[in-house]
Amino acid sequence: MEFMEIQTAKEKNAVVVSVQGKIDAVTAPEFEKAISNLIAQGEKVILFNFSGLEYISSAGLRSILATAKQLKPTGGSILFFGLKGPVKDVFKISGFGTIFKMFETQEDALK
């Protein structure tokens, strides 16, 4: 059995979205919906904490890209920190690691 948990925390000029578990074909729709809701609430800068994310497939990347395209006209952006293991590899292979802003820690990202 797989799982995904999403927690959000409001920072000064961004919302931090911490995702745990797996973003796969089963959980990606829920992930995308949660982020869409944040954008609908007016959030413009979304900082993903992926330090608890163990796995992401193309379904998850698809959701991230859809979110980024949705945010762009509003002048918003998405950033990432804490990627590890297989998730880091997937970002590297797909080129997502270079088209998005990546940081080691939350402090670095919020600077």
Add this chain to the structure above:
Amino acid sequence: MAIPATITLPAKLDSLYDFMDFVSSCTREQGFSNERISEIELALEEILVNIFKYAYKDCGFDGDIEITCKLADSQSFVIEITDSGIPFDIFSVGEPDVTADIDERQIGGLGIFFVKRLMDDVRYRREGGRNILTLVIYVAGRQADAAAGCRKRSGGNPPKSAHRRWALRSA
């Protein structure tokens, strides 16, 4: 799980975790590293989701997918994925532009790209009205973590033909 082993389930998203659990139990039994098991899991998800979405779309019935895990020879662990849906050759799909920025990035195409990148070899054949996709994973590297720095690999390195093979096919 001891191999060879086969599982057959309906080609729908509800089956995904059962297929993944089945293959993961085979790869764990084979002693692959956690990193390699995760890569195999990713390739498998990408292929299965593709079949769920497209293989039986215009068939008017709910089809099945059969997966067999086996050793092809002393060097190769093989996962064979079979469906009876519309013909689909994974090598007919072009490579996505992984350098395109957010605006130009196309949604889609990445899943198959991952499969080709992460597996040591991928083969497709259409046989008896069925798509048979074979993922080959070299077993020489399966305990690479444990063996690193301890001893030399015996029998030489496996041929690194996967990417070349793909490049040749798509040339």
